[in-house]
Amino acid sequence: MAIKRITITELAKELNTTPSTVSRALRGHECISREMRDKVNDLAIKRNYTVNRLASSLRSGSSKTLGIIVPRVNRDFFSNCISGIEEVAAKAGYTSIICQTHDEQEKEEKSVLSLIESNVAGILISTWSDSSQSPAFIEANRLGIPVIFFDRATKDINQNKVVVDDNLGAYEGVKHLIEQGYKRIVHFAGPQHIKIYNDRKEGYLKALREFNIPIDKNLIVENPLSKDIGYDAILPFLKGPKKADALFSASDYAALGAIIRIKEMGISIPDEMGIVGFSNEMFTSIIDPPMTTIDQHSKRIGNYAVQACLEAIKEENPVFKNIVLSPTLIIRESSLKKPLRIINK
Amino acid sequence: MAIKRITITELAKELNTTPSTVSRALRGHECISREMRDKVNDLAIKRNYTVNRLASSLRSGSSKTLGIIVPRVNRDFFSNCISGIEEVAAKAGYTSIICQTHDEQEKEEKSVLSLIESNVAGILISTWSDSSQSPAFIEANRLGIPVIFFDRATKDINQNKVVVDDNLGAYEGVKHLIEQGYKRIVHFAGPQHIKIYNDRKEGYLKALREFNIPIDKNLIVENPLSKDIGYDAILPFLKGPKKADALFSASDYAALGAIIRIKEMGISIPDEMGIVGFSNEMFTSIIDPPMTTIDQHSKRIGNYAVQACLEAIKEENPVFKNIVLSPTLIIRESSLKKPLRIINK
C-alpha cells in the first residue's frame, strides 16, 4: 500500500547531480548557483518532495520540535498557554508535541522520557513542580535539552521559569474582598507542595495581616481544587460556628463548585457571601453571578516561555531565566457588596 | 553543553558484543538468550539509555507517532476527543502530535504536511471537511498514511470516518422543543459547507415537517457560531414581526451568546423562549438556566477514531470505515416549559 516517498537522492539522479547539492539547494545554501537552486526547487515541487525530518534531525542532531507538557489541555489557562507557545514556535519553524499528565507524576516522568526519545529541542512544562530533580529531568539536563517551567514552576533556582506573581495576585484578590467589607474569608488552597498554591496562600495571609484581620486556620482548606470538591468543601462555612462571609479560591473550578452549593442553599452572592476565584477561566464571566477572578495572562506566559526556550536552545552557555508577570484582578459581581463601581466583562 | 546520549553501540562495546545483539535484546527478541537479555537490560538502565526514535523510525520505516488535527484544543468537545484518542493510543505505544488549525484552511494544509514530514503513522483530523481532495491529503493517501476524519468529516465516501449522527441529534433536539409547545423555532446553522452543520439543519427541518410546522426561512441564520455572533444574531427574533419562541443552535457557544442577550432584554427562559444547544460543552450545565443540549460522546469518538486508525495502519488493504454514533439529548431547564419532568444534571 504505502508508496515510498521521494528522496533527495532520487531528485539528484533525475537532475544528474548529487544528493549533497540537492540538499544544499533546498536549504538555500549560498554556495549553490542560482540556476541549480531553481532547477532543484522546481523539481521538488513537481515531485511533491517533502523533507524527511527523521533523517534530517538524525544527521544534523537538531530537531525543530518542542515538547509541551501540561496537566490537561481542556483548561482555558493551559490551552491559551499552548496557543501562546505555538504562535511563536511556528514562526521560528518549530512544531510541538503536546503531552497531558492529568496531574499524575508518573505520566509526567513518562512524558519527559518520551519527549527525549523523540529528540525534542526543548521542553516546556507546567506541572508537578518539585520534580525538577527526578530522573527524567536530570537526564534532560545531562543531554543539554533546555527545560522551561511555566506557571507551575519548581522551587529550584537553577531552572528556567516563566511564572505569574501568584503571591501578588492572591494579595490583590483578598485585599479587594476586605475593602468590600468581608471579614471572615475562607481560602481554598491547593496542594501546598505545588509552589503556585503555596504562593497564593502566602498572598492571602499577607493581605489579612496588612489589614489586621486575625488569621483563622480553620478557614484554610487544602484540597485538590476540583469543582466537585469545592461543592463539598464550602458546606461547613455556610452556617454554624465556622460561618464565613467570603471565599478566596486558588482555583476557579473549586469556586464554581462552591457557588453552585451556595446558590442551592439560598444564600445570596455577593451580599451574604463574596467570591473571588483564580485563573479567569472562560466560564467565570458567564455564570450567575459573574465571578471576580485573577487573570494570569496565559497567552503571554506561553510567548515568554517559548522565547526563553528558543534562546536556551541557541546559546552555548545559557543563563537561567526567571520571568515573573504580574497578574490582573478582574472584578465582577460575585465580590461587589458595595454599590457597583467597576465591572469588567 | 549538550552531552551526547548513550547509544546502542556503546552499550555493545561495554558488553563485548554487537549493536545488533543489544538491539534485539532490548526489544525482547526471542532468539536472544535470557542471560544476555538481562545483562543488556541491566546495563541500559544503569546507563540511562533511551532509544533514539529518530534513528529507529528511520531505519524501520514505522513511527509510532500519530498526528491529531483539531480546530482548537480548548473546546471541551475536542479536548475530550483528544483524551479519548490518547487513552487508546498510549496503550498501543503511540505518542501523538497535536496541531490546531483555528479553523483556517491554510493551517490545516500546513499541519498535514508537517505531520507527513514528521513521519506520523496516521492522521486523525476534525476540521475543514471538504478538503479531502486538497494536495496535502492526496499526498498522505499516496504515501499510504491512513487519515481518519472524526466529527467533522468529508462528504467523500472513500475515507475513514467516525461521526455522530448529527441529523438525528438535531431532530431529537427540535422534536423536544416542539413537544414542549414551542412553535416558532429559530435555527442558528453553521457554515453549510461543513457537513455536520448541514446535517444538523436537515434534522431541524425534518422535525418541523414531521410535526407539520411550516418552515420559515427567515428563522434560519447561517453564521460562524461564536458566542459574540450569537449575542447579535438573536436580536431580530426577540420582538417585532420575526418574533420567535425558541432557539435551536448548532453550537453551544452561539446559544450562550443568545442567552446572555435574552436575559439582558428581560425575556424569560424557558417560559418565553426555549433554548437547545449542541455539543454539551462544560459550561452548559452551570449557566443560568442550565442549557438543554446534545451530547456527542466525544471521548468515545476519540476511542473509535484511533482504533480505526491503528487498524488501518496494520492492514495491507484497508477498507474504509464509516462509524456513526448516536448522540444523546440532555434535557435541562432552558427548554422545559411544561412542568418539570426530567432534568439531567
Add this chain to the structure above:
DNA sequence: TAAAAATATGTAAACGTTTGCATGAAGTAA
C-alpha cells in the same frame, strides 16, 4: 559418529539526510 537441526550471535548494509573535505572549472593577478 557424522549429519542435520536448533540456538545464539555477528556482519554489514540500509534508512535519508547533512557536512567536512576534496576537486575541478573559471576568473584574476603578477
Add this chain to the structure above:
DNA sequence: TTACTTCATGCAAACGTTTACATATTTTTA
C-alpha cells in the same frame, strides 16, 4: 604563462538504529 583565488559541485562518511543473511556453537537425530 604561472600561480593564486573564487565559485560550484562531488565524494564519502556519519547520525543510531534495524534486519537479512551468515557464521559459530550446541543439541538432536539416525
